[in-house]
Amino acid sequence: MADAKPTSNAKKSSVSADSLVLDVEAIRHWRVQRGYNRKSLSLQKTKIDGQSVQISYSQIRRLEEEGRCSPHTARILASLLNVELSELTPKLALRDHPHMPCGLPREISTDFVGRSEELDKVLGMLRSDSPVRIAVSVEGLPGIGKTEFALQVCARCERERAFRVFWIDAENSDLSSIWADVVAPHLGVDVIGEDAPNPRKRAELAVEAIEALAEPVLIVLDNVSEWTSKDPSENNCIN
Numbered sequence: 001m002a003d004a005k006p007t008s009n010a011k012k013s014s015v016s017a018d019s020l021v022l023d024v025e026a027i028r029h030w031r032v033q034r035g036y037n038r039k040s041l042s043l044q045k046t047k048i049d050g051q052s053v054q055i056s057y058s059q060i061r062r063l064e065e066e067g068r069c070s071p072h073t074a075r076i077l078a079s080l081l082n083v084e085l086s087e088l089t090p091k092l093a094l095r096d097h098p099h100m101p102c103g104l105p106r107e108i109s110t111d112f113v114g115r116s117e118e119l120d121k122v123l124g125m126l127r128s129d130s131p132v133r134i135a136v137s138v139e140g141l142p143g144i145g146k147t148e149f150a151l152q153v154c155a156r157c158e159r160e161r162a163f164r165v166f167w168i169d170a171e172n173s174d175l176s177s178i179w180a181d182v183v184a185p186h187l188g189v190d191v192i193g194e195d196a197p198n199p200r201k202r203a204e205l206a207v208e209a210i211e212a213l214a215e216p217v218l219i220v221l222d223n224v225s226e227w228t229s230k231d232p233s234e235n236n237c238i239n
Contacts, residue, residue, distance in 0.1 A: 020068070020070070020071055021067050022068075022074060023067060023088060023089060024063070024064050024065065024067045026087065026088045026089070027063055027067070028064050029158075030081045030083050030088070031060075031064075032155055032159060033161075034082065034159075035159055037107060037108055038057055038060045038061060041055070041060055041080060042054065042057040042059075044080050046076060047079075048072070048076055048079060053076050054076070055073065055076055055077060063077065074088070101154060101167065102166045102167065102182065102186040102187075103167040103168060103182055103183070103186075104154060104165070104167050105147070105167065105222070108148070108151045108155050109148050109152075112145075112148055112149075112152055115145075115149060115152070119149070119153065122136050122138070122153055123156060126153075126162075127162065138150060147222055147223075150222065153218075153220075154167065154218065154220060157218055162216065162218075163215075163216045163217060164213060164217045164218070165218050165220070166210070166217065166218070166219045168182075168220065168221050168222065169223055170222060170223055171222075171223035175203075176199055176200055176203040177199055177203075179202070179203035179207060180199035180202035180203040180206065181202075183206040184203065184206040184209075187206060189202060189206050
């Protein structure tokens with residue numbers, strides 16, 4: 001078996017003119033789309049030029065942080081993800097970027113077990129054909145795994161392309177800065193004129209942009225202590 005991990009000499013040449021820069025968001029998107037976390041992807045093998053090859057966990061992590069690799073490693077990654085290499089290029093990823101999850105705090109855990117019934121129940125509620133908004137509350141003591149559970153739900157939704165996912169850390173009751181500085185840029189919301197410096201205006205436009213999407217949207221509010229409003233853009237929605 002030939003590993004894609006470069007030798008010390010090859011590593012020096014990987015930053016030369018022959019190296020490629022892939023889009024880190026596209027790499028992550030296709031990895032999750034194919035149902036892999038970093039560990040499980042590192043265990044997969046494929047054949048390149050008649051040789052069985054794979055990419056190590058450390059390489060996958062580096063690829064998702066930096067995006068730079070040799071052409072050979074890029075071919076292996078594309079083959080493992082079963083996509084054309086062009087799907088991982090920055091140009092295409094820039095076009096697809098708004099369709100990727102926004103604000104996820106970290107990778108999903110590889111050791112998450114024992115909650116399949118609850119996962120299916122939440123996903124079943126979210127998949128309702130009802131045109132109205134659906135709110136699902138995941139409650140429990142600190143450290144019990146609520147955030148990880150929500151991440152697993154998001155991963156399933158992304159893999160199935162069932163929802164556009166927006167993750168918001170709602171520990172602070174004022175969410176306007178997150179809508180203005182995280183969600184708005186993700187959606188390409190641009191404010192011009194005298195309202196450009198106004199974060200409240202950007203937040204309002206971000207909410208309007210989400211409401212205008214012609215597809216289901218999943219908004220996850222993490223670290224919520226109390227829910228008091230149906231409008232996620234309102235500053236007083238959390239006490």
